Amino acid sequence: MRSEDIAKLAGVSRSTVSRVINNYSNVPEATRAKVLRVIEQYQYEPNSFARALAGKRTDTIGLFAISMNEKENASRIYQNSYFAPIVDLVIDTANARGFYVLIHTVYSPEDFQKIKQAFLQKRIDGGILVGTQKDIELVRELVGQEAPLVIVDYDIAEIMAERLNKNHLAVINSMDYEGTVEAIEYLIGLGHREIGIIKGRMNTFSGRERYMAYENTLKRHGLPLVEDFILEGDFLKETAYREAARLASAGKLPSALFSSNDDMAISAMEAFAEHGISVPDDISLIGFDDIQLSARVSPKLTSVKLPIDDMAKAAVEKVIGLCNAEAPAFSTESFPTRLVIRDSCKPARD
Amino acid sequence: MRSEDIAKLAGVSRSTVSRVINNYSNVPEATRAKVLRVIEQYQYEPNSFARALAGKRTDTIGLFAISMNEKENASRIYQNSYFAPIVDLVIDTANARGFYVLIHTVYSPEDFQKIKQAFLQKRIDGGILVGTQKDIELVRELVGQEAPLVIVDYDIAEIMAERLNKNHLAVINSMDYEGTVEAIEYLIGLGHREIGIIKGRMNTFSGRERYMAYENTLKRHGLPLVEDFILEGDFLKETAYREAARLASAGKLPSALFSSNDDMAISAMEAFAEHGISVPDDISLIGFDDIQLSARVSPKLTSVKLPIDDMAKAAVEKVIGLCNAEAPAFSTESFPTRLVIRDSCKPARD
DNA sequence: CTGAAAGCGCTTACAG
DNA sequence: CTGAAAGCGCTTACAG
Numbered sequence: 001m002r003s004e005d006i007a008k009l010a011g012v013s014r015s016t017v018s019r020v021i022n023n024y025s026n027v028p029e030a031t032r033a034k035v036l037r038v039i040e041q042y043q044y045e046p047n048s049f050a051r052a053l054a055g056k057r058t059d060t061i062g063l064f065a066i067s068m069n070e071k072e073n074a075s076r077i078y079q080n081s082y083f084a085p086i087v088d089l090v091i092d093t094a095n096a097r098g099f100y101v102l103i104h105t106v107y108s109p110e111d112f113q114k115i116k117q118a119f120l121q122k123r124i125d126g127g128i129l130v131g132t133q134k135d136i137e138l139v140r141e142l143v144g145q146e147a148p149l150v151i152v153d154y155d156i157a158e159i160m161a162e163r164l165n166k167n168h169l170a171v172i173n174s175m176d177y178e179g180t181v182e183a184i185e186y187l188i189g190l191g192h193r194e195i196g197i198i199k200g201r202m203n204t205f206s207g208r209e210r211y212m213a214y215e216n217t218l219k220r221h222g223l224p225l226v227e228d229f230i231l232e233g234d235f236l237k238e239t240a241y242r243e244a245a246r247l248a249s250a251g252k253l254p255s256a257l258f259s260s261n262d263d264m265a266i267s268a269m270e271a272f273a274e275h276g277i278s279v280p281d282d283i284s285l286i287g288f289d290d291i292q293l294s295a296r297v298s299p300k301l302t303s304v305k306l307p308i309d310d311m312a313k314a315a316v317e318k319v320i321g322l323c324n325a326e327a328p329a330f331s332t333e334s335f336p337t338r339l340v341i342r343d344s345c346k347p348a349r350d
Numbered sequence: 351m352r353s354e355d356i357a358k359l360a361g362v363s364r365s366t367v368s369r370v371i372n373n374y375s376n377v378p379e380a381t382r383a384k385v386l387r388v389i390e391q392y393q394y395e396p397n398s399f400a401r402a403l404a405g406k407r408t409d410t411i412g413l414f415a416i417s418m419n420e421k422e423n424a425s426r427i428y429q430n431s432y433f434a435p436i437v438d439l440v441i442d443t444a445n446a447r448g449f450y451v452l453i454h455t456v457y458s459p460e461d462f463q464k465i466k467q468a469f470l471q472k473r474i475d476g477g478i479l480v481g482t483q484k485d486i487e488l489v490r491e492l493v494g495q496e497a498p499l500v501i502v503d504y505d506i507a508e509i510m511a512e513r514l515n516k517n518h519l520a521v522i523n524s525m526d527y528e529g530t531v532e533a534i535e536y537l538i539g540l541g542h543r544e545i546g547i548i549k550g551r552m553n554t555f556s557g558r559e560r561y562m563a564y565e566n567t568l569k570r571h572g573l574p575l576v577e578d579f580i581l582e583g584d585f586l587k588e589t590a591y592r593e594a595a596r597l598a599s600a601g602k603l604p605s606a607l608f609s610s611n612d613d614m615a616i617s618a619m620e621a622f623a624e625h626g627i628s629v630p631d632d633i634s635l636i637g638f639d640d641i642q643l644s645a646r647v648s649p650k651l652t653s654v655k656l657p658i659d660d661m662a663k664a665a666v667e668k669v670i671g672l673c674n675a676e677a678p679a680f681s682t683e684s685f686p687t688r689l690v691i692r693d694s695c696k697p698a699r700d
Numbered sequence: 701c702t703g704a705a706a707g708c709g710c711t712t713a714c715a716g
Numbered sequence: 717c718t719g720a721a722a723g724c725g726c727t728t729a730c731a732g
Contacts, residue, residue: 012703013703013704014725015702015704017726018727018728019727019728021726026702027701027702043466043470046471048399048471049400049408049472049726050403050724050725050726050727051725051726052726053399053709054707054725054728056727058399087437087438091455095461095464100468100473101452102410102450102453103451103453104441104445104450104451105441105442116393118450120393121398122399266646298648352709363719364711366718366719369712397710398710401711403709403711403724404723404724405710405724
């Protein structure tokens with residue numbers, strides 16, 4: 001069933017059918033009704049490819065989760081407590097706005113081609129990028145496509161420094177720095193003076209922000225930065241488990257530990273438990289992200305809540321906005337975090 | 351940049367460019383190389399809509415998660431421990447096979463139109479349906495599209511009874527019946543004689559299977575079906591929490607409880623805890639699905655592992671297979687479950 | 701208000 | 717082996 005068939009059945013031309021479908025104003029009610037009836041009756045749907053080819057939109061937005069440098073099978077998207085909710089929330093939001101979402105994960109540089117292709121092949125009206133690392137080259141390539149693009153968690157300074165036509169670009173961030181400051185000062189308020197950290201991946205914006213906030217806050221309060229208490233991490237469970245176990249075996253513990261995300265905090269908790277170290281009795285522990293699991297482990301994890309809902313929704317709205325805009329303009333939005341106090345921190349013993 | 355431009359630059363016709371792109375055999379190595387060089391140089395990608403319109407595939411499969419009759423905002427896909435991993439695994443698998451995945455959730459009958467449209471508009475080569483309820487009408491509509499379709503968790507008997515041309519259809523199931531029998535017999539083996547159940551949604555295939563297996567196994571072992579111990583459920587946390595709390599308040603407990611899924615089992619655990627009822631000391635509890643959370647709650651939940659990985663992968667492979675098949679044929683596959691014994695069950699006191 | 705026609709960017713018989 | 721041409725199913729100036 002093509003528009004031509006509908007036209008014949010309704011006794012009009014394809015042009016008119018098209019006008020009805022696209023809701024043009026210049027077709028009389030009677031004609032519109034006649035055509036609509038036939039469309040209804042035959043359950044006709046215009047071929048989306050033909051429409052797109054003839055210049056219409058695809059009503060599809062792309063969602064690309066970038067997670068290079070994770071080992072094969074190590075952390076597929078579905079076990080990733082950060083990506084998984086974003087993916088789901090983007091789907092929910094976009095669907096509610098009448099858009100399909102086309103998804104592709106990027107685990108390797110080759111996968112990255114797929115996302116470039118999605119733009120180049122005009123499969124999507126615009127795209128959302130999650131998990132981008134400090135890689136301005138990659139961003140430049142994508143921005144170069146001149147299609148609406150929203151990047152979640154990226155260093156705006158780096159983008160501003162570039163000579164890019166970024167009018168079809170938007171960046172969504174969370175206030176990781178402020179959130180971390182709040183977490184650290186909460187620990188300080190509890191009397192802790194030896195505060196360690198499990199670092200996130202330092203080539204992500206949030207990883208750097210969280211670390212810098214930690215370092216600066218300790219300094220500002222005149223507290224020592226103890227090298228042994230600064231654990232390397234990459235936001236992944238495995239590494240955190242290993243590092244926490246190492247710290248536990250070493251014998252000397254900080255009195256509190258800030259973990260750059262909850263996934264790592266929970267792994268650390270498990271490692272500590274296996275070494276007979278109790279949270280929060282022997283060590284206070286605080287995480288970041290407030291993933292669902294955090295409220296269900298025991299002790300329940302105190303964490304800085306990442307407004308992932310708002311961020312995902314904003315990303316979708318932004319990309320749709322850019323698609324519709326006559327004269328799109330660069331914009332950026334940063335969402336506040338919130339400290340969620342549960343049971344994993346205690347006042348310091350003196 | 352269009353194929354015509356490439357053709358000019360390479361000094362050949364569009365036909366030849368197309369042949370190179372589609373890897374036809376009848377073009378000499380020299381010509382191919384010449385064309386490829388230009389394509390490379392200009393980063394040319396054929397417009398996917400034009401290709402699709404001219405008869406090529408879309409390299410996209412649809413994934414549709416149906417979850418009608420859940421309240422607005424109640425159980426969005428990302429909090430659904432059953433859908434979330436399927437979505438993620440389907441994405442991972444399809445991407446690895448070079449396919450994009452187009453996703454749409456279905457929370458209302460109106461949303462359902464979107465999935466029909468995706469087929470009708472030829473946005474996808476084929477689709478995967480998850481969460482289909484006992485609704486042959488809906489299935490019939492979709493099967494009527496004559497596009498490759500894979501349904502996860504559906505009653506084959508119901509499909510067989512229909513006069514459908516189902517050659518482009520495949521059904522993926524898990525062995526819920528056998529899995530439940532194993533769970534119940536495990537409880538019986540521990541000496542339990544009063545075994546309750548929290549039912550799943552009875553209009554899903556797995557919901558019915560799990561219940562029937564429960565009922566039949568008790569009967570076969572000459573154990574009583576106690577009405578008070580048969581709790582209504584719908585696979586969702588909230589309902590299970592309420593029902594378990596009611597059971598707890600009622601005073602009289604079964605010695606063991608089978609929950610039709612883990613999500614509900616864990617909620618029941620929380621409800622029991624709040625009533626001072628200890629799992630497994632006061633009541634043994636066993637779940638189904640083996641979601642990630644089950645290994646992390648305390649006590650760790652004994653559960654029947656649903657081979658969700660295998661099912662999701664099989665669904666993708668099946669739909670791709672149907673897309674490629676010369677003469678597609680109906681097929682069905684049922685995956686075995688496995689009892690994962692953890693800490694939530696104890697021998698019955700006598 | 702409405703139709704004939706050109707065009708979107710490909711693929712694929714067809715003919716040579 | 718390769719090109720000219722038709723066709724995929726729409727939309728949209730253009731002309732009336």
